Amino acid sequence: MQKLNQNPNIVLAEIITIGDEILYGQVVDTNSAFMGAELGKIGIKVKQITSISDEATHIKKALDEARTRADVILITGGLGPTKDDLTKKTLAEYFGVGLKLNEQSLVDVTEIFQRYGREVTEINRQQAFLPENCLPVRNVLGTAPGMWFEVDGKILVSMPGVPFEMKRMMTDIVLPRLQQHFGLPKINHKVIMTIGIGESFLAEKIAAWEDNLPPNIKLAYLPKLGSVRLRLTGLDNGTGDLETEMQQEVDKLSQLIPEYIFAYGEVSLPEAIGHLLKEHYLTIATAESCTGGNVAQKLTSIPGSSAYFKGGLIAYDNAVKVEQLGVSETTLQTFGAVSEETVKEMAENIRQLLKTDIGLATSGIAGPTGGTPEKPVGTIWIAYADAHQTIARKLSYNKTREINIEYTTMAALNLVRQSLPEIFRIG
């Protein structure tokens, strides 16, 4: 069905989350952010997010209000035996229908129990009974099926509040069905990951390119901890090959800012560095002072990182820098622990000690105390060393301890990308 007003760009949605734990601040509502972003990607705009209590009257009131402003209503929470299936019962009442057994849902619930070698309980069997007027939405990861209702041309979908169950349902079933139902045009996305340049400087650098984007391609800036994601959204207007058209724009952009792009697509910096090292059979070791293990932690957060990460030393105390890492006492006394000289020795020495291709080091004052007039809090040195070169950079941050550490970690990983010989580069 096409939307009545024939303008597919303004399908509006409302998200309703049910559960006291969100209202009382015991849980942060991350589900709605996921749904809002995913709906946006297929051209559906979220008009309101409403979080309400576990009460039937409140749910019905919220549904009435939502129907006055939205074409699509997505509900999460209030399903499952511990919630007494409140949402399901309330929806049946709201629509004035009974519950009937859905065979497929019963098979699904039974299968989940068999997987854990248990018998289906009567309570869980009840979960396969759904309002007569709904289309079930399969839940392959849990026992509470979703429900899809169509009323007066509006779509209402009820899903569990468990994030991974909801996400799987959205991706596999709800989003494609919404696209089809509203006859939404094909939308494409291309993501370009950048690092090392702030949002406003980036915007300036690519302003001319952005201004010349075709009218069916839009750009969004999505900044996060020192990295800026650029997302192109293309609307298929039937005049050409959208994929080719978008790739051309990405190519133009790549030529404008090659030094800041670390990946194409939704890839984190530790993942991108991991790919790069793995692809070229390079190994790495870390020597960290102020980051206290955070660089190693980020590198090893990636599955399979043992292929390139051999290990690291956290040389917090100066004695450890000297005795374990072999930094010269003269260097430490002459230049201090937070200096170009020290951080270079750290990177070079860890590389030799752990017999890796690359050594990466950090040393600085994360704060909140420990600063001096010459080296205030946020003064940080990072260094990269390989068989042919050692490169150091000075950073100056003026943030909290936590953010100083995070930014330094990102800058250190980025230094690997920037310092690798040309033939190993991504860009």
Add this chain to the structure above:
Amino acid sequence: MQKLNQNPNIVLAEIITIGDEILYGQVVDTNSAFMGAELGKIGIKVKQITSISDEATHIKKALDEARTRADVILITGGLGPTKDDLTKKTLAEYFGVGLKLNEQSLVDVTEIFQRYGREVTEINRQQAFLPENCLPVRNVLGTAPGMWFEVDGKILVSMPGVPFEMKRMMTDIVLPRLQQHFGLPKINHKVIMTIGIGESFLAEKIAAWEDNLPPNIKLAYLPKLGSVRLRLTGLDNGTGDLETEMQQEVDKLSQLIPEYIFAYGEVSLPEAIGHLLKEHYLTIATAESCTGGNVAQKLTSIPGSSAYFKGGLIAYDNAVKVEQLGVSETTLQTFGAVSEETVKEMAENIRQLLKTDIGLATSGIAGPTGGTPEKPVGTIWIAYADAHQTIARKLSYNKTREINIEYTTMAALNLVRQSLPEIFRIG
């Protein structure tokens, strides 16, 4: 003013957040969770959270709806020059009043600009103009003042969406004023931090104590990554000394579960371990395999941790375990890297290498790959060593890589607390 129905326990609130960035999922709404939790602490119950778009008509509609169900309406967002002060203008329109200059707000704005050595711009001067019928709420951290309205016995407060500005306003001004306005009884909180026991087992162990709590003291379970926070909320009913009464209940609880309590008050486990080590002049070093630096990272996330954390080795590769950490090749070959024998050597050796009082080690299979039938993914060993003893524990998790690493880190830190000689204990 006392609430009309004279039942101070049911003051109801609605939170309205204004801004497309939340609707489109670019930002997760953490403000509402903070406000919900803080209101709960003074006995105000959040009935609904409504996130709406940056549009005057939508704001007015939401206000109308909120007034039908709440005594208190807290609004965040839509203030400040970049937002065109939409919320302020809309509120003036909604109440049919004009804007007038608030001298104190102008002084505050001017002061903030002077701090950065800049002149107040005309746009920022406009921020000191507020709706005639409001009481200004000072913003000591930013240029947009908050606004407090009283209409038909209901309270409506508008605050900036910048989290740290909003939080400061809530804590310093809004919460105390709400308590006073509604004549809310004094409420006290006591938080007890536990680790090493799941919520349901904990609930069983303390069921009798919980059942016997005086009617004016309530208990809440707040679980988070392997740790469970217990929060007692006491209502001053004027019959005795609430503080003493609550402390007695905490004391009883302490005797029931001494082994699981790691702190009193809102203290994280790394902080608690840090206090403990610092207090007793003890030093620690880490030798990590599967946690990849996460234990050290957590320890060094605490300001001042250099007093007790000397450093650590991340021995990801077995060669690093042998060459840098001195784990015997025979041990590795006979028992494997993930074994009691290896992890004990790791803890003992890092302690000797870095000359610390305590050595802490982890070795395991974080996943998603690398498991075997005998040692499936999630098989993890941790060990603690001091001058007198070495203690190892086997863990078995069946979660994602990220959660396996987080749980192992918490368990390792907890092992320090559990293994320290009696005289150093907290409990």
